[in-house]
Amino acid sequence: MSGDGASHEGSSRPAVTGAPKPRPSRTVAYKPAPGTIPTAPGVYRFRDEHERVLYVGKAKNLRQRLSNYFQPLEALHERTRRMVLTAVRVEWTIVATEYEALQLEFTWIKEFEPPFNVQFRDDKSYPYLAVTMGDDVPRALITRNRGMRGARYFGPYTKVWAIRETLDLLLKAFPMRSCSQSIYDRAERTGRPCLLGDIGKCSAPCVGRVTHEEHRATANDLVTFMNGGDQDFVDRVREQMQRASARLEFERAARLRDQLAALETVLSRTSVVLADGVDADVFGLVHDELSAAVHLFAVRGGRIRGTKSWVVDTEIDLTDGELATQVLRIAYDGGDPPAREVLLPKQPDAVPEVEAWLTDRRADHGLGGRVAVRVPQRGEKRRLADSAAVNAAHALQVSRTKRTSDYVTRTQALADLQEALGMTEAPLRIECFDVSHLGGTGVVASMVVFEDGLPRKDQYRRFAIAQTTDDTDSIFQVMTRRARYLVEGDPDDTGSRFAYAPQLLLVDGGKPQVQAAQRALDDAGVRGIALAGIAKRLEELWLPGEEFPVILPRSSEALYLVQRLRDEAHRVAISYQRQKRSSAIESQLSGIPGLGPNRVRALLKHFGSAKRVREASAEQLREVAGVGPALAEAIARALGSGPSGADTMEGAAQRQESEA
Incomplete structure (x- = not known):
C-alpha cells in the first residue's frame, strides 16, 4: 500500500539544521505550530539531519498522538527524549481509516527499517519442512530458506534431527519426491529410480510409476495433513485398510497398515495440547527496559507443529499493547500465515484493525477464515500460554547473559x-x-x-x-x-x-x-x-x-554489562534483607516461653517464611506440631498477628521490593 499517492502529508522543519543539543528550552525547535497537526488518522515519521527515518508510528488522532512527543523534555522517557533530540523534523500522512494507518505503518517500517522501532535482532535461522508446490513435480525437503516460489512451509522446528525423523516417517505415509533436481534428472534420463523409490519412500514419478497428477495429489495430501487434517487421514487410511482386508487384498492392506503406522508415529511425536481441530498461535512475551523475548507455539489440529523463540530490541518506550502489535508485525509480515486464533498475553492496540490485517495475511497464503486475537483466561489455552511465557523468559535470560559469556x-x-x-x-x-x-x-x-x-x-x-x-x-x-x-x-x-x-x-x-x-x-x-x-x-x-x-x-x-551488574547487586541486597528478617523473627520467637529452637524451626518450615509466620492467626499456628492453643495465642500476641498487621507487612514488603 502506498501512502503517498492517496493521502495528505504535512511536516514540521526546524529553523536551523543539525541535531539539537540539550539546552534550557523545554522542547525541540521543530515542534509543529499549534493547530497545524490534523486530528485525522495517519502515520508519522521522525527524520534526522541526513533525512534518515528514525521512527515510524501510527495514530487514530495524529494531533493527540504527536503532542506526546513535544512535552517538556524532562517529562519524556529517556529513550523517547533521545529520539526526539536526534530528529530534526517530523512529517505525517493522513489516511482514511485506522486500518489503513496500520497497513502503512507496517509497510514503512519494513521499507525504512527505522532504528528506533522494534527490531528483530536474533540471527538464528530455524529449519522448516517445505513442500515445493510451485514445481512441476513437488518436492519435500528441510530448508532454512523461506524464499522459494510457491512453497508451503511448516515449522519452524528447533532441532534439525527432529524434523529429519518426522520427514522420514512422513515419506512412508506420503511417498513423494524428496531428492534434488540433479538426482531427479539423472533418474529420468536413465530410467532407474533412486534408492528411495526402491524402498517405497517415493512413488518414483521420475520413471513413470505414477503420473505427475497422481504425485501432486500425494503432495496435496501431505500439505493437508500438516495443516491439521491429520485425524481425517488416519481414519481414511484405517477404513481403506479394513476394506482391502475384507476383499482379501492382503498386499494392499499391508501397505496401508504400514502407512497407518507411520501416521500414528508422527502424531505420537506431536503432543496433543488442545482439542482436535483447534488452530492457534500461542505467544509468550516477556520484556525488560531494553528488549523483549517472544516464544511461539504453532498449534495445528490441536497439536504443537512448531516452536520458535526470538528477541527484539525496543528502542522507544512502548505500552504492552503497542509492543504486542509490533511483535505480530515481525511474526507475520512476510513470514508464516497466522492461525485462525492468535493468543497473546496482552491485547494489542486497535484489535479490530490488527485482526483484519492478520486475516489478509492468512488470505495471502491461500487460507480462509477470519483471524481472532484473544487473551486466554483459563483452561488449556491459558496453561499453554503460561508455558510460552516461561520459554520467553528463558530466551530473554539467555540473550542477556550470552553477551558477557564470550571473551x-x-x-x-x-x-x-x-x-x-x-x-x-x-x-x-x-x-x-x-x-x-x-x-x-x-x-x-x-x-x-x-x-x-x-x-x-x-x-x-x-x-x-x-x-x-x-x-x-x-x-x-x-x-x-x-x-x-x-x-x-x-x-x-x-x-x-x-x-x-x-x-x-x-x-x-x-x-x-x-x-x-x-x-x-x-x-x-x-x-x-x-x-x-x-x-x-x-x-x-x-x-x-x-x-x-x-x-x-x-x-x-557496555549497556548489557551495566544491566547485569545492577541486577546482581539488587538480587544480593534483597536476599540479605530477607535473611535478616528471618533471623529477626527467630530471635523474637526464641524469647517466647515454651518455644524452643525445634519449635521455632518447625514454625518457619511450616509457613515457609518469616512474613507468613507473622501473618498467621492463632488458629493457623495451632496446625504446627507441638504448638497448642495457649502457645499459639502467645505467639500471635508477641508477633502482633492479625489482619491489619498482616496487611501492613504485606504492603510494606511489596513497596520495598518494587522500590528496590
Missing part, C-alpha cells in the same frame, strides 16, 4: 564503558552497590564484584546499616566503610581482596546517590577511582558534578 564480547563491553565514561583504562574490576530495606526498616546494602566482565562471588560483601535517614545516607555510610579499606588496607592482614582498589565504582541511583558516594570518597581522601550512578531505566549513568547523564548507545555491549 571478545566482554572485552568490547569494557572498552565501550571506558570510552563512555572517559576513563584512562578499561574497568577490569567493577564494584556495584545497592541498598535494600523494608518500609525503611532492616536497611542493608550489597556490593558485587565483576572482574574482566564476570562475577566474582567470593568477593561479594553485605552490609548491615543500623541507623540511617534515607537511601543517600545509606550509600554514604556504605561507601565510607568501603573507602576506609581502600585507604588503610586490610587491618587484619588476612589477604582479603576487599582492600583491592577497583577501576570503577557503581551505585544504584541517580544524582543524589552519586553525590553522597563522592562525598564519602572525598572525606576519606580516595582519588583515581571512577564513580557513576545507574539510573532506574539503565540507559543513563550519572557522573559526579555533571548536569546531564551519559547515555549508553543501544548497540553498546
